[in-house]
Amino acid sequence: MSFSLVARPQPSKLMVYLSPLLALILTLFSGFLMFSLMGIDGLDALYAFFILPISDSYGFSELLVKAIPLILIGVGLSIGFKANVWNIGAEGQLVMGAVAAGGVALFAYESESIWVLPAMMIAGILGGMAWGAVPAWLKTRFNANEILTSLMLTYVAGLFLSFLVHGPWRDPEGFNFPESRLFSESALLPIILEDTRLHIGMIIALLVVATIWILLSKTLIGFQVKVVGSAPRAARFAGFKEKGLIWFSLLLGGGLAGLAGMIEVSGPIGQLVPQVSPGYGFTAIIVAFVGRLHPLGVTIAGLLLALSYLGGETLQIEMGLPQAVTGVFQGMLLFFLLACDVLIKFRINMTQKASKTESVKQEASA
Amino acid sequence: MSDSMTILLAASLTIIGAATPLLFAALGELITERSGVLNLGVEGMMLIGAVSAFAGALITGNTYIGVLCGAFAGMLMALLHGYLTLTLMTNQVATGLSITIFGVGLSALIGLEFVGVTVEPLSNLPVPLLSEIPFFGTLLFDHNLLVYLSVALVFGLSFFIFKTRGGLILRAVGDSPESSHALGYPVIKIRYMALMFGGLMAGLGGAYLSLIYTPMWSENMTAGRGWVALALVVFATWKPWRVLLGAYMFGGVTILQLHGQGFGLDIPSQFLSMLPYLATILVLVLISRDRLKLRENSPASLGRTFRPTA
């Protein structure tokens, strides 16, 4: 029996919701198989991966803490990806946001002003925007490809932060170790759930998601983004300014990544350290696509990816599995999630070869 | 030879070593992208290539068989990418990143047993007579097989892309899969082949790392070289000889900043370490200014899914 994919006349509304579920089932099934082959109780392992990390309120709060930066960056990037602007340097923009916000916190050290946090937030956004503006400028002025420039600038940002915490900004009482002073109370994000690390950044993230949603569905610029992404030629005829959209995408993506950086240093970390992000800027790219570039989807994808990291740690503690297994399992989960989306536009024909079917062309950002 | 000549020669040899893995991976990705497919999984494919090459060499005791294992394993990873992006039409960017996550994990899992083990590195094959020329003989004609191969591939692939019918078809598929399909070319099959070639080359780059550069296996030993290779393809505006230039420039600046430190250059080392990245941006800006020329090179359908009419 051969099977083939046959284009649906219209994308299936049902599959939009069903395909992630199908992916999860497939992941659970093959995960069970993989763990059993390794000589481990598959059900125990799956339980440790998916359920145990969020089985109490603290665990759940940690899930949110981990997902906040992923969601923030993910929604920012999804705008750019819709408009075919390939910003893959969000990690660097996050770092520069953290640097700018951290600079404010250190400058205002021991200040009790309530304006420290708002100032840090603005600085963080501006820091990320500035780092996003460089690729935008190089692209619009010199036609330099943003994939390369944004990626290279990520390394530069990391080294710049390293220079700061090893040198001018290191804690004067810290025995010359590479980290800044601990921020004062006024520079730390308020905790919204007692005895956890869940901070006000969650509310900020929700507001950002809602704003972007409105922006995309109700405003002219949102419309432009969608048109440029799906039909660049039509957009050009319609007189949309390509350069404007490049600037808009990179400033928005950079600004939100910078905000995420501010939230990390002023929330869970509380100081500047050589490594402020475990790769959120890169993971958020996956989050954006797994979330189908839609604000709600990105939010769910951010939570799922965050869970996969927490689950990986629990697998190590509870089952004694090496971290490598987490990577393999995460990879499988992502493959299934991405692959099952094919069912939205296609159906599987099991019995005979596909006869004449309509051709469907999919844009990368669709 | 004078002292400064000796250092120059030695530094040049180190640069060749640093550039070769980048060159392999970037040339492979170049062919993949020429067919219109963007594979961001280079880092993962290199790691799988590195661990498989090491395992192959360790088990068989033959380094050349190790190299083949690395290439083959890289190809298998690319095949996985192909099945997802070409057959199941998943998003290329996300799939590539997932391949990297998967590759980092799987290579670490395979390599768990290789702690503290080493293999005999691939030996040099000096060209008779030519390698005895002072300075240039050592610089150009006393390398291992993979170094010769990487440079030969620059010329070979240049010729293939621009002078052969196969290259013309590859470019056509990358620029306009619809019209290529209309003309009767098997777009998906060609893209599969281009992807697999890319994986094979990334595998060779990985093999170079674990069998020559530092003959050992350790987790994540690529340390970001796959990402640099990706950037080099863009840098090269999809031309093989510019990949050569980019890889050697990147390797060169990296090594020169180390030499600068050794000579006591009084600049914080973090700023010196930024130089390769900044230099790459700067040169890209200089060569990208001619907008029209660039557009001719960049594969127009890069990153987009194509579904042929049956």
Add this chain to the structure above:
Amino acid sequence: MKHPFKKIVGIAATVAGLAIAGQSMAETKVGFVYVGPVGDHGWTYRHDIGRQAIEDKFGDQVKTTYVESVKEGPDAERVVRKMAASGHDLIFTTSFGFMNPTLKVAKKFPKVKFEHATGYKRVKNMSTFAGRFYEGRYVVGTAAGHMTKSNIIGYVASFPIPEVVRGINAVARSARAVNPDATVKVVWVNSWYDPGKEADAAKTLIDQGADIILQHTDSPAPLQVAEQRGVWGVGQASDMSSYAPNNQLTAIIDNWDQYYIERTQAVIDGNWKSGDTWGGIKSGMVEMAPWNDAVPADVVAAAEKVQKAIVDGSLHPFQGPVINQNGEQVIPAGEVLDDGALSGMNYYVQGVEGSLPK
């Protein structure tokens, strides 16, 4: 459990265990939070050997767990807390960047004991520990000073932190004590772990005349380069002679086994106390691998003499006069740099080339 007597003892033990509600008889859980993969051949690998030493020593009495490759930054606190909340009695966090996260969790879990490597913050239930690796480097420097022909000792360094600077200075001081012309040339790679770049740095140093390569990065790559180029190298963290059978001069081994066993025993016995342990060669935390057979006997003798003097306390690697790179005297003859001054060291001594990145 075939023997009837053993069976009775077993049952009795079980009953006793139940009777005192699983307090002293219960299994002790020891957790480890690692910054790198256990297969890094270096820092984390040696800590994991220490973890295995606990398992070997205590058997069923103790259960150990670990999480590897935990990034310094927002993730660390979550992992440490997860361990504390899941019934661990003793938790080792083995990287400097875990200091503040460990401290935060320690304050929330007063009954759990924490051990943080290489930091300086302590509370009632959080100890610190580190190795005096500079002692090992001082011993190596003695041999290097004798052996170098070019009078250039190459040093592949990671980040400009006191720990690394101390090692560089120790080598420079001991090498110059036996060979006043010796200098140390440093190249920073800005990474703890990047085999390719570490190898490139080693090649660079050799090309610039170094004939002995030391490293303060985690992979065996610099040592491998030394082997290929036929110069001497020194293993880092573990005996790496399998990577350089002919050219490993010696290796400075981190040995946490004894300390980990002692601290676990203390938790079992209920007499664990917070403190600061900085163990050197004497305590066994720093070990020297066997000297390479090709090293002349008089050089080995000189190095071993220095080693003995460090152990019996007659020699301190930083005894006065300590003179910094600019020729200023840090402390005069007759004094010794105290631990506070050592732990914050941020200057080069005489004999180190280049300037320290500030």
